[in-house]
Every structure is written in C-alpha cells, then in structure tokens.
Amino acid sequence: MSLAFGVSLLALAVMLGGLAALFRRRSEGAMSSIRTFALVGAASIALLHLLPEAFGEIGWLGLLAAATGFLAPAALERLLLGDAGAHRTPTTALAIGYAAVLAHQFGEGAAVASLSRVGQLTLPIVLALAAHTVPLAMVVAIQVLEVRAGANDKRAMSAALAGIALATVTGAFATRLVDAERFEAIEPWVLSAVAGLLLHALSHEAVASGPATSISRAGEAVGGLLGLVLATVGVDEEEWVQQIPPELRIAALVVLVGLILLRSYGPRRAAERPH
Numbered sequence: 001m002s003l004a005f006g007v008s009l010l011a012l013a014v015m016l017g018g019l020a021a022l023f024r025r026r027s028e029g030a031m032s033s034i035r036t037f038a039l040v041g042a043a044s045i046a047l048l049h050l051l052p053e054a055f056g057e058i059g060w061l062g063l064l065a066a067a068t069g070f071l072a073p074a075a076l077e078r079l080l081l082g083d084a085g086a087h088r089t090p091t092t093a094l095a096i097g098y099a100a101v102l103a104h105q106f107g108e109g110a111a112v113a114s115l116s117r118v119g120q121l122t123l124p125i126v127l128a129l130a131a132h133t134v135p136l137a138m139v140v141a142i143q144v145l146e147v148r149a150g151a152n153d154k155r156a157m158s159a160a161l162a163g164i165a166l167a168t169v170t171g172a173f174a175t176r177l178v179d180a181e182r183f184e185a186i187e188p189w190v191l192s193a194v195a196g197l198l199l200h201a202l203s204h205e206a207v208a209s210g211p212a213t214s215i216s217r218a219g220e221a222v223g224g225l226l227g228l229v230l231a232t233v234g235v236d237e238e239e240w241v242q243q244i245p246p247e248l249r250i251a252a253l254v255v256l257v258g259l260i261l262l263r264s265y266g267p268r269r270a271a272e273r274p275h
Helices: 003-022 024-081 083-087 090-117 123-147 153-177 180-185 187-199 214-232 246-265
Strands: none
Touching (some): 003 090, 003 123, 003 153, 024 123, 024 246, 123 187, 214 246
C-alpha cells in the first residue's frame, strides 16, 4: 500500500470522528463496533506479524521498544481521557488534551510512514490505526463543541480536526529526514515500537464498556471477527506459523473467536462517556 493512501485513510478517520460527534446520539452502536474492530485488528497484527519479525532480528530486546510504543501514547491519552482533567477548567483541559492528541497523531503518521519504508504497510494495519483514530477524534470534537458552544462551534471543531489531520501528515513526512541506510538498521526497533502502539488500545478497551443492546453486541462481535480476519490474512505464510502443528493453529483460532464473543456478550464495565 502506498504511503499517500495510508495517510489519506487516517485523515478520513479524523473526519469520521467529527461526523460521529455531530451525530453522536445516533452513532453510539456503530462506534462500539469500530472500537472492537480496532482492538482485535491492532492486537492481532502486532502479535502475529510485527513482533515475530522484530524478535527474529533483535530478540527479546524488541520488548523494550514495544513497551515504549505502548506506554507513550497511553500516557498522552490520559491527558485527554484521564481523571486529572476533571480538576481543570474545560478550556484548559481541552488545550492540554488537544496537544496530547496532536502528538499522538504525529506518532501514528510517523509509524505509518516507517512501515511504508520497510515494505510492511498493509491495509489491515492502516484500518486498525484508523479505527482507533475515529473515537479519539470524536472525543476532541465533542469537547470543542461543548467548550465553544454557540454560533461558531462547528467552525472551531473543523479547525481542530484539521489540525489533527495535519499532525498526522507531518508525522508521516518527518521520517524522510532519516536516510535509508540508517533507517534499515533500526527497522526491527521500529516494528516493535509500532506493535506497542497498536497494543496500547488494549489498556482501555479489553473489556467492553457501557450498556448494550442485542444489536450493538452483535455489531461488536461482527467488528471483532472482521478485525481478526483482516489481521490473519497471509499469516499462514509466516515462517514461525509454519512450525506450529495445524491442530494448534485451529485451537488458537477457536480461542481467539471465543474471546471476541466473550467480550461482546460478556459482563461490561461502567464507562464515563462524553455528553
């Protein structure tokens, strides 16, 4: 996949987040399906594709880079979604959270560009990142609409979302400052860090949240299964997979499907949702 197309999909995800904010009362069911798709797709791609390849080059040291990729965006998201925001004025919380999201999207753009340079950028990876970007952009858009409630609230929201898309594009082009030879040397570290970036969604989406109807639960299950299908395309060609007996492969797949269904139809945790 070309870098331009991948970045375009991420920018489109930002726009979809804005639309979801405008029609948030009608889009709650669809958002839960998107979140499940992102969760399963991101985790599967990281564990089945990126980390095995990185570990084949640098061994278990790849865990250090993966931990960095996992913790950095999680820390940034806490500035936007964490409890600390409750003690700030709405305008201050919005400014700090928006800066965190800009940094987050800069990192996602850089990750996509890095994967493109090493020939690892695929549609499932971009879709997983884009699906995670939609709810993040939606949160920003909702906060802008609430803080700037009035005649110019939608214009302010559009400007904020444009800034997020621009941060993504800037991150993608920033990787061109590193020459090809040096970039090839750090390729396994980049793959590990991107895997951590994908896995960080697990920190707050492993257990489904909020009330659910039978339709929304079914949507989550379908979204999760689609994410698994996309992530497992071509995985049977991986060398490490071929060393696993077919029976164990089937058993592992059944377990993954079971976990997806458990998340969709199992107990749910309470969640604070934006108004």
